[in-house]
Every structure is written in C-alpha cells, then in structure tokens.
Amino acid sequence: MNVVVADSGPLLDRVLGLTYDIWNEGLTERAYAQWYRAQIRTPWGRQHLQRFALVDDAGGLLATAKRYRYRVRLDGRFGWMAGIGAVFTPLPHRGQGYASQLIERLLEMERRDGVWFAGLFSEIGTSFYERLGFAAVPIDEVTIRVDRKAGAPAMLVRVGDDRDLPALEEMHRVRSSSVRLALDRDRSLIHYALSKKRMLAGLGPVGLRQVEFVVAEEGVSAVAYAVLHGNANGWTLEEAGDRDPAGARLGAMLQVLVAREPSAPMPLIRAWWPQAFPVPPQLALTDRSAARDVFMVRPLADIAMPEKAEDVFYWHSDHF
Ligand SMILES: CC(C)(COP(=O)(O)OP(=O)(O)OC[C@H]1O[C@@H](n2cnc3c(N)ncnc32)[C@H](O)[C@@H]1OP(=O)(O)O)[C@@H](O)C(=O)NCCC(=O)NCCS
Structure with missing residues (x-):
C-alpha cells in the first residue's frame, strides 16, 4: 500500500465521483469537480492544498483525504497546522482500517516536515477521531x-x-x-x-x-x-x-x-x-x-494544545 498525491488524472476523477454524493453543496457533478480543481489552482491553494490517497499495489483507491497547510500563531510563536479534510473510504473498503491508516501516514509525513499539530472539522462526531488521538476544541x-x-x-x-x-x-x-x-x-x-x-x-x-x-x-x-x-x-x-x-x-x-x-x-x-x-x-x-462540525486537534510536536473556545480565534471562512 502507498500514499500518493491524488490531484490529477483518473485517480482524482474517481475520488470526485465517489465523494460527490456527500459533499456536492448543490452543485452538478461537473461543477463539483471544477470547484475542487479551481481551488488547487488559486495562488494559496497551489501551495497549501493537496489531496492524497491510500492505494493498493495495483493503484486501486482504498481511502482519500485532503491535506491543507495553515500557518498558525500558537502562544505567540508561528508554526504550521495540517488541516485534514474530506476523509473518505469507498463503501466496499470500509471497516478495514484504511482511513485510519491514511491519516496516520499523512500525519507522520507532516510531523517529519516540522508541522506542529493536525486539525480537522469532524462531521461524524468525535469518537472516530478521538481513537486517532484527536481532541475536540469548542467553537x-x-x-x-x-x-x-x-x-x-x-x-x-x-x-x-x-x-x-x-x-x-x-x-x-x-x-x-x-x-x-x-x-x-x-x-x-x-x-x-x-x-x-x-x-x-x-x-x-x-x-x-x-x-x-x-x-x-x-x-x-x-x-x-x-x-x-x-x-x-x-x-x-x-x-x-x-x-x-x-x-x-x-x-x-x-x-x-x-x-x-x-x-x-x-x-x-x-x-x-x-x-x-x-x-x-x-x-x-x-x-x-x-458549531455543528467539531473542531479537533492532535499535537505532532511537544506543544500544549488549546482546549477552550476562548483559546481559539477562528472564522467560519476558514472551515475546511
Ligand atoms: C468515516 C470513514 C472515512 C471511515 O473509513 P474506514 O476506512 O471505514 O475507517 P477505519 O476502517 O479506519 O475505521 C473504522 C471505524 O470507524 C468507525 N466509523 C466509521 N464511520 C463512522 C462514523 N460516521 N461515526 C463514528 N465512527 C465511524 C467504524 O464504526 C469503525 O469502527 P470499528 O473499528 O469499531 O468497527 C468512512 O466511513 C467514510 O468514508 N464515510 C463517509 C465520509 C465521511 O463521513 N467522512 C468523515 C468526514 S469528517
């Protein structure tokens, strides 16, 4: 199994086709694909947003997620947060640990790159991500x-x-x-x-x-x-x-x-x-x-994470 970038070609087409039902926001399938492709072509998106996939040895899709890099200020110092979004496993592959494995492998890559912590907005409550070491921070x-x-x-x-x-x-x-x-x-x-x-x-x-x-x-x-x-x-x-x-x-x-x-x-x-x-x-x-989507964080370095709503300054604009 490998983790690969999935921002082009048939792999991206497949990911967009499979995730359309969940995250289409009222767009047509074509417009949904155009919207993502346009985001990764913006000046900020080009540098900070990528989609990854866990694939089997034949290149078949097992799980996928987006990874953003946000520069943050935490306790007066500047560092990086890895934003994890759109975690998805195709139906036939669910329950076999693929999403968990993809997240762990992505976070290991992030940790090696010096990223301080991972953040996400869970649409599925807290239990799945708590098992992966994330903790909720109220917004x-x-x-x-x-x-x-x-x-x-x-x-x-x-x-x-x-x-x-x-x-x-x-x-x-x-x-x-x-x-x-x-x-x-x-x-x-x-x-x-x-x-x-x-x-x-x-x-x-x-x-x-x-x-x-x-x-x-x-x-x-x-x-x-x-x-x-x-x-x-x-x-x-x-x-x-x-x-x-x-x-x-x-x-x-x-x-x-x-x-x-x-x-x-x-x-x-x-x-x-x-x-x-x-x-x-x-x-x-x-x-x-x-907030309906629960903000959750997991440290990747030796840092104290925020815990209370008053510890965080976060606009809905930056929901991902
Ligand atoms: C959530 C999701 C990515 C998990 O993928 P997966 O590859 O099956 O995950 P894993 O095999 O690593 O973990 C499976 C565990 O997650 C749990 N899980 C799956 N969906 C869950 C949900 N909606 N709420 C809570 N737990 C959930 C399963 O019950 C299972 O627990 P078990 O091991 O005790 O049986 C997958 O169900 C999916 O694609 N869902 C639709 C997209 C989605 O909602 N993504 C999350 C957005 S925040």
Missing part, C-alpha cells in the same frame, strides 16, 4: 441580531476589493493577537477563502447562494469589513474585522446592509464569533451553541 456559533431601531447610519459601505486585503490582514493580526491560537491570515489566505466561496456561488444554480464582501473606508483604506454568505436559510457572517476597538463600524455596516430591505423580516445571520472579537454596540449575540 461557538451564534445568531447575530442587528438593532434596526436607529435605521441606516450615514456610512459609506462599498464592495471590497483585492487592494483591501493588506488592511484585512492587519485587522486580523491585531484583533487575534491576545488569543492562544489563530491562523496567520495573510492576504493570500484571505483571497483563497473569498475565492472559494465566490466560486461555489458562481458554479451553483442561479440564486442559490450569494457572497458579499463589503468594507467601510476612511481616507483610502478599509477600516472595517464583512464577508457574508447567503442562501435560502439566511446569512453566515464568514469573517469580519474592525479597527475600532469596540467594533462599532462593523455594527454600523451590518445595519446598512439590513436596511437595504426595510420591509423584509430580519434575516437570520449566524457566525462563528471569536470570543476575543468585541460585540459591536448595534448587535446582540444570541442562541449560542456549539
């Missing part, structure tokens, strides 16, 4: 209530642009600096996260999804921003930033967005709201619950 999901009483504040909100990315990077760096674990969200990663969502919306049926990237600016630079992803169920605030320590510009920006449709009922807005991010005066966070 809070909340509903955002926007105070509509004051109406739309007089504030210029414009569509965000690539030229805003350095300002977004800086807002994230400052805001997350007091938290034990955060991704090092440089402009390239922010660009990837935005592109991934936009491509998903663009490849899907018309009207199924929308992505909005809006900024508030002062002078020529963005001083607050929000990325929202909407579908029939409502909106997700994927990520946000504000140079104002109270977050008042972000709050005003959301008031502006909500005021575009004054007669419509308040849309449901959900977010993974980092505890270290201030709650703007115009907003209330309600219905706090654990």
Whole structure:
C-alpha cells in the first residue's frame, strides 16, 4: 500500500465521483469537480492544498483525504497546522482500517516536515477521531441580531476589493493577537477563502447562494469589513474585522446592509464569533451553541494544545 498525491488524472476523477454524493453543496457533478480543481489552482491553494490517497499495489483507491497547510500563531510563536479534510473510504473498503491508516501516514509525513499539530472539522462526531488521538476544541456559533431601531447610519459601505486585503490582514493580526491560537491570515489566505466561496456561488444554480464582501473606508483604506454568505436559510457572517476597538463600524455596516430591505423580516445571520472579537454596540449575540462540525486537534510536536473556545480565534471562512 502507498500514499500518493491524488490531484490529477483518473485517480482524482474517481475520488470526485465517489465523494460527490456527500459533499456536492448543490452543485452538478461537473461543477463539483471544477470547484475542487479551481481551488488547487488559486495562488494559496497551489501551495497549501493537496489531496492524497491510500492505494493498493495495483493503484486501486482504498481511502482519500485532503491535506491543507495553515500557518498558525500558537502562544505567540508561528508554526504550521495540517488541516485534514474530506476523509473518505469507498463503501466496499470500509471497516478495514484504511482511513485510519491514511491519516496516520499523512500525519507522520507532516510531523517529519516540522508541522506542529493536525486539525480537522469532524462531521461524524468525535469518537472516530478521538481513537486517532484527536481532541475536540469548542467553537461557538451564534445568531447575530442587528438593532434596526436607529435605521441606516450615514456610512459609506462599498464592495471590497483585492487592494483591501493588506488592511484585512492587519485587522486580523491585531484583533487575534491576545488569543492562544489563530491562523496567520495573510492576504493570500484571505483571497483563497473569498475565492472559494465566490466560486461555489458562481458554479451553483442561479440564486442559490450569494457572497458579499463589503468594507467601510476612511481616507483610502478599509477600516472595517464583512464577508457574508447567503442562501435560502439566511446569512453566515464568514469573517469580519474592525479597527475600532469596540467594533462599532462593523455594527454600523451590518445595519446598512439590513436596511437595504426595510420591509423584509430580519434575516437570520449566524457566525462563528471569536470570543476575543468585541460585540459591536448595534448587535446582540444570541442562541449560542456549539458549531455543528467539531473542531479537533492532535499535537505532532511537544506543544500544549488549546482546549477552550476562548483559546481559539477562528472564522467560519476558514472551515475546511
Ligand atoms: C468515516 C470513514 C472515512 C471511515 O473509513 P474506514 O476506512 O471505514 O475507517 P477505519 O476502517 O479506519 O475505521 C473504522 C471505524 O470507524 C468507525 N466509523 C466509521 N464511520 C463512522 C462514523 N460516521 N461515526 C463514528 N465512527 C465511524 C467504524 O464504526 C469503525 O469502527 P470499528 O473499528 O469499531 O468497527 C468512512 O466511513 C467514510 O468514508 N464515510 C463517509 C465520509 C465521511 O463521513 N467522512 C468523515 C468526514 S469528517
């Protein structure tokens, strides 16, 4: 048995064909394949995302997983997290240890490359990954209530642009600096996260999804921003930033967005709201619950892993 890269040729076709039913996100089979191929061609994806497969001696697929490399800041030092995603074993091969073996072999490769820890978002509860040495770290999901009483504040909100990315990077760096674990969200990663969502919306049926990237600016630079992803169920605030320590510009920006449709009922807005991010005066966070996909980590080096929600600064944008 071998672990091989599965990002091209018939092996990738097979993986995409088999995983389509689970992770299609409402796309056609063709669009689902295009979406993955486009992700690995983005500037960040080319360097940080690969799909691997455990294959038998004849090259037959036994199990597959994606492996991301995220630069992280943990307890004030910079290192790497291996993000493991889309772990999958074809039905006839399940229950024979192939997924476990693929994960162990990938993590051994990661450890040898100096990666500090592995992280994943489990869609199947915690037991399978606990057996592999992973432990859950809570991430809070909340509903955002926007105070509509004051109406739309007089504030210029414009569509965000690539030229805003350095300002977004800086807002994230400052805001997350007091938290034990955060991704090092440089402009390239922010660009990837935005592109991934936009491509998903663009490849899907018309009207199924929308992505909005809006900024508030002062002078020529963005001083607050929000990325929202909407579908029939409502909106997700994927990520946000504000140079104002109270977050008042972000709050005003959301008031502006909500005021575009004054007669419509308040849309449901959900977010993974980092505890270290201030709650703007115009907003209330309600219905706090654990995120549906469970964030789990396993150390690959001699490091102390975060354990509590307050230890982690993580936006839904970076869910993988
Ligand atoms: C989860 C999955 C990858 C496991 O693959 P596998 O090669 O059968 O895994 P292994 O043989 O290494 O381990 C099998 C064990 O995992 C357990 N397991 C499988 N699916 C599970 C699930 N959904 N929840 C909890 N445990 C599960 C099995 O019960 C089995 O336990 P046992 O050894 O006590 O019988 C496979 O079931 C799969 O492809 N599922 C669909 C895709 C998916 O949900 N992936 C996970 C995304 S986070």
